[in-house]
Amino acid sequence: MAARICEQFVVIIGVVILVPIFTPEEDENIKETINAKSISPILVYIIRILISIILLISLIALFVNILIYFGGTFTSGRLIMGTFVSALFLGGLGLFVATLTENVSIGYMIPIVYFVFDIMTKGKYTKNLFLFSLMNNSIKEKYYLFLAAVVLIILSLLVYWVKNSNS
Amino acid sequence: MFNLFLKECKQLGKSLIYIVFICITIAFYTTQYYSSIKGNDPQYLGSALLKPSYVQDVEKYNKENNMYPYGSTSEEISEQVMPKATLMMYEEHMQGTYRAYPYGLIKHVKLDKEDTKKIEEIISQTTGKSLSELDKLHKTGKWSEIYFSSSSKDYASFKKLMEEANNIIGEQSNYSKENLKRFGVRPITYEEAMKTYKDLIEKDKITNGFARQFCDYMGIVMGLFPVFVVISFIMKDIKSNMKQVIYSRRVSSTKLILSRYSALVIMMMIPIFLLAIVSTFQAASFSEKLNLTVDYFAFFKYSIGWLMPTLMAVTAVGMFLTLLTETAIAIPVQMIWWYASITKGVLIGSYALSQLMIRFNTIYDRDEFVSNITNIFLNRMFFILISAIFVVASIHILNLKRIGRIDFYDKYSKCFTNFKGKFKNSLSK
Numbered sequence: 298m299a300a301r302i303c304e305q306f307v308v309i310i311g312v313v314i315l316v317p318i319f320t321p322e323e324d325e326n327i328k329e330t331i332n333a334k335s336i337s338p339i340l341v342y343i344i345r346i347l348i349s350i351i352l353l354i355s356l357i358a359l360f361v362n363i364l365i366y367f368g369g370t371f372t373s374g375r376l377i378m379g380t381f382v383s384a385l386f387l388g389g390l391g392l393f394v395a396t397l398t399e400n401v402s403i404g405y406m407i408p409i410v411y412f413v414f415d416i417m418t419k420g421k422y423t424k425n426l427f428l429f430s431l432m433n434n435s436i437k438e439k440y441y442l443f444l445a446a447v448v449l450i451i452l453s454l455l456v457y458w459v460k461n462s463n464s
Numbered sequence: 465m466f467n468l469f470l471k472e473c474k475q476l477g478k479s480l481i482y483i484v485f486i487c488i489t490i491a492f493y494t495t496q497y498y499s500s501i502k503g504n505d506p507q508y509l510g511s512a513l514l515k516p517s518y519v520q521d522v523e524k525y526n527k528e529n530n531m532y533p534y535g536s537t538s539e540e541i542s543e544q545v546m547p548k549a550t551l552m553m554y555e556e557h558m559q560g561t562y563r564a565y566p567y568g569l570i571k572h573v574k575l576d577k578e579d580t581k582k583i584e585e586i587i588s589q590t591t592g593k594s595l596s597e598l599d600k601l602h603k604t605g606k607w608s609e610i611y612f613s614s615s616s617k618d619y620a621s622f623k624k625l626m627e628e629a630n631n632i633i634g635e636q637s638n639y640s641k642e643n644l645k646r647f648g649v650r651p652i653t654y655e656e657a658m659k660t661y662k663d664l665i666e667k668d669k670i671t672n673g674f675a676r677q678f679c680d681y682m683g684i685v686m687g688l689f690p691v692f693v694v695i696s697f698i699m700k701d702i703k704s705n706m707k708q709v710i711y712s713r714r715v716s717s718t719k720l721i722l723s724r725y726s727a728l729v730i731m732m733m734i735p736i737f738l739l740a741i742v743s744t745f746q747a748a749s750f751s752e753k754l755n756l757t758v759d760y761f762a763f764f765k766y767s768i769g770w771l772m773p774t775l776m777a778v779t780a781v782g783m784f785l786t787l788l789t790e791t792a793i794a795i796p797v798q799m800i801w802w803y804a805s806i807t808k809g810v811l812i813g814s815y816a817l818s819q820l821m822i823r824f825n826t827i828y829d830r831d832e833f834v835s836n837i838t839n840i841f842l843n844r845m846f847f848i849l850i851s852a853i854f855v856v857a858s859i860h861i862l863n864l865k866r867i868g869r870i871d872f873y874d875k876y877s878k879c880f881t882n883f884k885g886k887f888k889n890s891l892s893k
Contacts, residue, residue, distance in 0.1 A: 309799070313796075324703075377469075385839075395866055398480055400480060400481065400696065400793070401792070402481055402692050402695050402696035402699065403480060403481050403484055403692070403696070404776075404797055405692065405792070406481065406484065406689065407484070409688070409795075409799070410488050410689065412686075414491070414492070414495075417496065417684070420494060421495075425518065449891040
């Protein structure tokens with residue numbers, strides 16, 4: 298039950314935190330200034346991603362502990378990890394789309410579409426990448442989601458690197 | 465102004481986010497509506513277009529096939545409700561947790577000693593036996609021997625006790641007025657099945673009923689996703705620093721806003737119209753096999769009357785917020801609004817003025833629709849009114865911006881210690 302609240306509300310935080318990682322450099326002027334510097338932008342992005350991940354876990358853990366304080370009874374570790382993985386996947390998906398299309402709005406739109414789609418079709422079409430598997434007490438999907446999230450984030454960095462080295 | 469409108473339409477049509485929007489609409493349509501209506505092809509036994517065949521004895525059919533020929537429905541039959549509800553209350557009392565369903569979520573309620581005693585009293589009163597006697601009966605499996613008098617007076621006092629129990633447990637427990645009737649089950653009769661069939665075929669001409677379910681599913685899409693298109697479209701202007709150029713032109717703010725708004729609304733209705741055409745074809749192909757007629761305009765009537773006000777309101781609010789703040793704040797605002805409308809409403813039957821999307825998740829229930837048609841009409845008019853208000857507000861905001869009265873970054877740049885904000889200010893000076 299708490300899994301439902303957590304998964305259906307809190308995972309959206311993943312989108313909000315992870316997608317805007319590349320947006321400060323969207324402006325052409327800023328991008329040119331940064332590219333002239335010797336520090337690799339990829340390194341900066343990796344730092345930003347790590348910070349976002351820590352922020353994400355902290356926020357989710359905070360939320361879960363608030364639920365426990367108000368009288369919830371559930372295994373908090375599994376819930377935190379599970380929600381975190383779903384949120385990470387959504388954020389990674391948004392990040393990848395945002396870098397690919399250089400359009401932040403689409404980067405926000407696609408994860409939310411995936412989220413709404415999953416709520417409505419209840420995993421029929423997303424099978425192993427079902428976001429809300431904690432509601433059905435199943436952790437298997439979480440491993441796939443985590444793998445997919447990591448792949449997406451690495452792909453985003455790659456896309457940025459390829460685009461930058463061409464221009 | 466028409467030229468400007470056409471230009472905006474072309475620009476919108478070329479943008480990537482619009483194409484994504486169309487793909488999403490089509491994806492939702494295929495997975496939700498098309499697949500569920502496919503089952504109504506007359507070659508399938510469960511099709512809604514087939515006339516129900518007459519079954520003499522419904523109970524005999526149930527015994528033979530383990531289900532009722534026309535389905536079953538829940539109704540407050542006192543002979544069924546009283547024993548079943550009491551049994552459930554006894555079992556919940558034994559387990560110590562009571563189930564409640566606020567906002568469609570399930571909640572396990574634990575009661576303190578005082579409230580538990582009150583529940584015990586209620587159980588004793590409805591069964592006329594003490595708790596220890598009930599324990600014995602339950603253990604030995606003789607629960608069905610308890611006699612419940614189902615005269616109307618006794619049933620009325622039973623309902624009062626159930627309401628008391630509901631107030632103790634709180635928030636839509638199993639014993640609330642609405643949930644009590646779930647305990648009674650009765651078969652749907654042939655006459656009722658025929659009436660549903662006739663309503664769908666003759667009065668609704670098939671497509672009207674299908675169209676209501678179409679609007680139900682597509683309304684969910686139209687309540688949230690247009691905001692992304694709106695934001696992306698308006699932010700393009702801001703990002704490319706075209707603001708100053710546009711502001712200094714002679715075009716009136718009204719023309720700008722109206723042409724942009726109508727371009728957004730009309731371009732986003734295009735996928736709906738195309739899908740309406742596809743749906744009409746699908747329904748027509750089904751009904752041809754049975755030589756029935758369809759109403760060819762149903763899907764379009766419903767798209768304009770039912771879906772367009774939602775789209776108009778979402779677009780207007782999104783446009784206003786984006787113009788005002790020059791940020792993407794319309795996205796979380798719309799998500800909250802959309803989520804509130806979806807979780808508050810039931811699958812069918814909620815027509816309050818606050819409902820952004822009107823749900824109607826069935827091709828039947830024409831009576832429900834007809835009896836609520838004034839509410840639906842008021843609701844849709846209300847949202848058209850909201851759209852008008854926000855469009856006018858947007859024109860006003862744009863005017864103020866052109867004069868220079870509002871510059872959001874200037875005023876609130878202290879709050880947004882955003883590098884982008886400070887950089888923008890120093891660049892435009």
